[in-house]
Amino acid sequence: MPRIGPRIMSEAQKIHRYLPLLLPECRSIAASLQELKWIKNELNSPRKIHQACRLRGLHYPLQYILGSQPFGELDVICKSGVLIPRWETAEWAQDLADRLPAETKMTVTDLCTGTGCIPLLLKYNRPQIDVTGIDISSKALSLSRQNSKALKLELHLQKQDVLNNNEKIGSGIIDILTCNPPYIPRRDFIKETTLSVKLYEPRLALLGDMEFYKNLVEKWLYRSNSFIYEVGDISQSEYVLKEIQHHTVFSSLWHVGFRNDSNGHPRVVYGFRKEGTSHNMSTIFQNYGQLMH
Numbered sequence: 001m002p003r004i005g006p007r008i009m010s011e012a013q014k015i016h017r018y019l020p021l022l023l024p025e026c027r028s029i030a031a032s033l034q035e036l037k038w039i040k041n042e043l044n045s046p047r048k049i050h051q052a053c054r055l056r057g058l059h060y061p062l063q064y065i066l067g068s069q070p071f072g073e074l075d076v077i078c079k080s081g082v083l084i085p086r087w088e089t090a091e092w093a094q095d096l097a098d099r100l101p102a103e104t105k106m107t108v109t110d111l112c113t114g115t116g117c118i119p120l121l122l123k124y125n126r127p128q129i130d131v132t133g134i135d136i137s138s139k140a141l142s143l144s145r146q147n148s149k150a151l152k153l154e155l156h157l158q159k160q161d162v163l164n165n166n167e168k169i170g171s172g173i174i175d176i177l178t179c180n181p182p183y184i185p186r187r188d189f190i191k192e193t194t195l196s197v198k199l200y201e202p203r204l205a206l207l208g209d210m211e212f213y214k215n216l217v218e219k220w221l222y223r224s225n226s227f228i229y230e231v232g233d234i235s236q237s238e239y240v241l242k243e244i245q246h247h248t249v250f251s252s253l254w255h256v257g258f259r260n261d262s263n264g265h266p267r268v269v270y271g272f273r274k275e276g277t278s279h280n281m282s283t284i285f286q287n288y289g290q291l292m293h
């Protein structure tokens with residue numbers, strides 16, 4: 001990343017004395033001004049505003065400073081130690097919420113729930129559904145509980161290792177299984193993530209490769225009627241597709257699709273049972289992405 005030159009620093013200093021603190025993270029005067037406006041809107045004391053700008057200069061995430069992040073129509077509480085929800089996730093989760101039937105009862109289990117943003121957004125849009133969030137991290141569970149309370153949306157929570165204790169999670173068949181797992185391979189972590197993410201967001205929430213997709217195929221397909229897993233790149237979607245296509249039983253039972261985010265990047269692999277479910281999955285997932293199988 002190129003360094004900020006002295007000319008732009010002194011230009012920023014002339015506009016506002018805190019702008020030079022924001023420039024290293026925001027990279028331009030316009031972006032720094034926008035951020036200063038947000039900080040001033042949220043924090044009322046000059047001391048807090050100055051402290052916030054200083055922290056931003058150290059690449060500390062704005063959401064941890066201001067304490068929240070919009071996720072669809074929700075304002076989700078954010079705290080250090082728990083991944084900040086991303087717009088890419090909100091995009092597919094909101095579209096999924098809009099597709100769920102308005103009155104029908106359904107069960108949703110969200111693996112790797114973090115702040116609880118995904119099940120809470122689904123519950124907000126479809127209050128009749130029953131939502132459960134699972135995470136291995138105590139910090140994540142405590143924050144998702146706090147979000148559930150603050151938003152007045154009921155969310156069942158369970159602390160479990162998704163990869164090893166699958167049988168201890170819930171019971172019966174899950175209608176919709178959602179998951180945004182840690183999916184950045186160690187080899188890509190250094191070059192592909194920003195300093196702010198590298199320094200301050202939990203690695204437990206970020207670092208992963210194929211293990212959660214493998215676990216989906218080996219364990220969760222037996223227990224769910226549909227799944228929506230976020231991916232970091234196309235190889236993770238292709239892995240799930242190949243495993244289902246080449247499976248003697250799954251290949252005749254499941255449809256599989258890929259979905260890009262609005263920046264055109266592969267973002268989701270999803271699947272649903274062709275028949276035998278009490279809800280019409282093919283209507284819910286019609287044109288959700290591109291069907292591959």
Ligand SMILES: C[S@@+](CC[C@H](N)C(=O)[O-])C[C@H]1O[C@@H](n2cnc3c(N)ncnc32)[C@H](O)[C@@H]1O
Binds near residue numbers: 135
């Ligand atoms: C990418 S974050 C997703 C958080 C949230 N769902 C979101 O979209 O913002 C992944 C989450 O998985 C959790 N996690 C990591 N390994 C896990 C495991 N083996 N079992 C359960 N949760 C795990 C982390 O604690 C983290 O909260």
